[in-house]
Amino acid sequence: MAASSTTYITCDRLAFSWPDGTSLFDGLDLAVGPGRTGLIGLNGTGKSTLLKLIAGELAPVSGTVRVAGEIGHLPQNLTLDTGRRVDQVLGVDRIRAALHAIEAGDPDEAHFAVVGDDWDIEERTRATLDQLGLDGIGLDRTVGEVSGGETVLLRLAALLLRRPDVLLLDEPTNNLDLRARRRLYAAVSAWQGVLVVVSHDRELLERVDQIADLRAGGVRWFGGTLSAYEAALAVEQEAAGRMVRVAEADVRRQKRELIEAHDKLAGRARFARKAYENKREPRIVMNARKRAAQESAGKHRLMHEERLAAARERLAEAEEAVRDDDEIRVDLPRTEVPPRRQVLSLRAAELRYGARAALEVRGPERIALTGRNGAGKSTLLRTVAGELAPVAGEVTAHVPLRYLPQRLDILDESLSVLDNVRRLAPGTDQQTIRAQLARFLFRKERPDQAVATLSGGERFRASLAALMLAEPAPQLLLLDEPTNNLDLASVRRLTSALAAYRGALVVASHDLPFLRGLGITRWLVLDGDLAESEPL
Template structure:
């Protein structure tokens, strides 16, 4: 990429957390105009890299340079609920000065504050309209808007500043379907430098290039996510062919070495027999024995070297094949017969509004849709017994488990293994540790405190606790399960849920994920719970 067009330059970047854990050790990166999707496994440092570029973290060594004004939308956005919308948008002082001038106050400081922004309110309303926030008044407080609307408000504030460089970290995590479409449109219209960290396939189909952050370095792929996956599949197929060839060579060299040993053993037996029968003079036989031993040693050494070289080639070939750490889950056999009653909701009135009547029979796979604030999480927590309904009856007819969006099913002060044993008290401790290895908690990792885990690790630990619980769930309820997962883990979770034979009730805005797990029934909560047509993936 030519330096004249580079807007973000990272050179020799080193960064480690206070406990000494290294994240980057000499990272080089250059990003120019266009939309870049930054992807990678959980824990590779995607969010950390954005924070370093944004200046929220300081590198231990190296340099980060950004040409132009930068805007940054973090993954975990917390805003003071008492602040007014115009304050969040960064226009409160300009707006107050405009109103003062309109009221006849011609003080010089008002004109200085306004500058060239005489149309600030019109531009603001247009930006809010673009993001579907037409109904949000500038004098309202943050506490009066939903979590998804808060994310869009922060994005609106960035767009109003017109930065040349925009960093977005998992921007669709808390957005409903309509809000996601608004954000997609804003990304489509972006003409500057955009770097987005996301697992949202629909969002990543809108980027111009993909940067794959892996093992402390970045590989670039032209085109959107689908082009990246196609290129990677071709590359991995070729790498696997090389591995198979190298494995065959190792087997061949092992056979040759065994045959060489057999031949040498035969010669040694023949030599001993000749010596015992004394067919030739002793000195001649001694010389012949030494020559045979030297020849045998060279022969054996040659085959051993060939085997070592073959093993080295195999090791190098295996390094080119990706063995991404993904969630490997063999879900328990929790089959529900087709006509078995699973869940009944009769005239249920939810605590924060909304009504629901529902009968779940057999291993149905139900998607729960609805805008932010419609009550999807309230419905799931009510079914799970965490929240009482204001009226009506909730009856679960099978064992069930609920994985909430906030992943608060585990005690942060206890280890992963102890949390699992708390839900499966009769399980053998060694069996628990063996099962946790399927969730990538190997060796000493099950002894790690839950409070020290990353978002993706906490998800894996929570899912493990639910799946290994006694009794195993025949109804599994998930609230936005893909929010904390990388693309590889989303694929593995999708595959795992495909093999699950119980009933599923999933609240999610991730349409590709929902279609991938074979949803059989689509429900929408909007005042009341109703059946709806499946939206396009």
């Protein structure tokens, strides 16, 4: 619906901490008006938490959140009861039931009260589903019969049917195939209210009006799309780099001047000692000169030390302005697969829900698995991982494998990151695990943090670390939509990390830029049968 001038979001001096005392925000100020805002930032900076605070799903420690208008929130980790019907998820089940009762001749006034002005609810519902490409889904079907991507679109359809003034979307393209993503792009482009979207999807972020960069507990605003933001940031970072080089040169100069000052003062001290020993002048005069020289030397030394300290402070400030995002490292030797070694065999395999697959994987191949939502990609990966048995045929893994599912449910949320890894690698000592976790950017006290407090991207890194450090080390890695919930920097990290992985790789993903960065050796499409496809 169209936004009025009174539709807005404001956060005033917002503070929030997790139950373990970890502080996320301390005095955050934010104001968002009508238009499409892309909220970006590194994983762990609190993007999802901020949306939950705005939606009223979390309470701040202090500060206030004000929202004018009704809120609709699509969370990042969407869990729906698989037994619920589609019309229940959409929130139209009671109205449909009342309409059907009236059409059947029941004159009960309660039915008319439920319907209200929504006599066209079924037509509007089907039009909304059609808009999102869900025209084939019946309202009486259950959630368990639809794919993960269709589930996300169903929840979005429910929000659109409510016509909220403020729409909060957290990684809405997760699990969506290319066709569904285009439908969502169109819905976002047509939105006229207040919209805040957290996403790593570059195409989606090219459809926003402004970028809000959440970093170090504060927000910086950039007008325009993601491309405009990156261009502005590149200019800023180039200038920051120049300032670092200038500051480094200043520190070196101040160090030289301090050394030269020390040498000069030492020379004066030697001259003074010789003069005193030779008694060229009366003692009282020499003592007075000695005191004056010491005072002058002290002031001179202090001046240069202060200049050096100031130069170092300027260098620290300049370095702080330069963004230096560490990279994940998963180049673990034990994962290496020799060329031509047999890794995986699928022989006349028939999967649940009717998909069929025949496949031979040898050596460190990198396979991209694509296909529409509901085609059975996750089912195929789960079958290879041994979670599901094939209906017919054979599925054999010839090397140790690990499977990272979409929902990242391999971790025990009540345990720390460290304890989760220890659970999968009981024979490895704690110090070795900590050293290895540092490769996944869990350093210092971070391995001791409870999994329940991690952001989506941190949870992914913890899950990947647990899989890669488990015993035996995986020589076949199965990833299902791995870029879900990752920020842009984390996607870059993951891409470089997987490029260094020495084992075989099968990745189901709709994120084409990510797949292209992995050095894919084979592209497969699942659409009833598993078949080779041209690179996308």
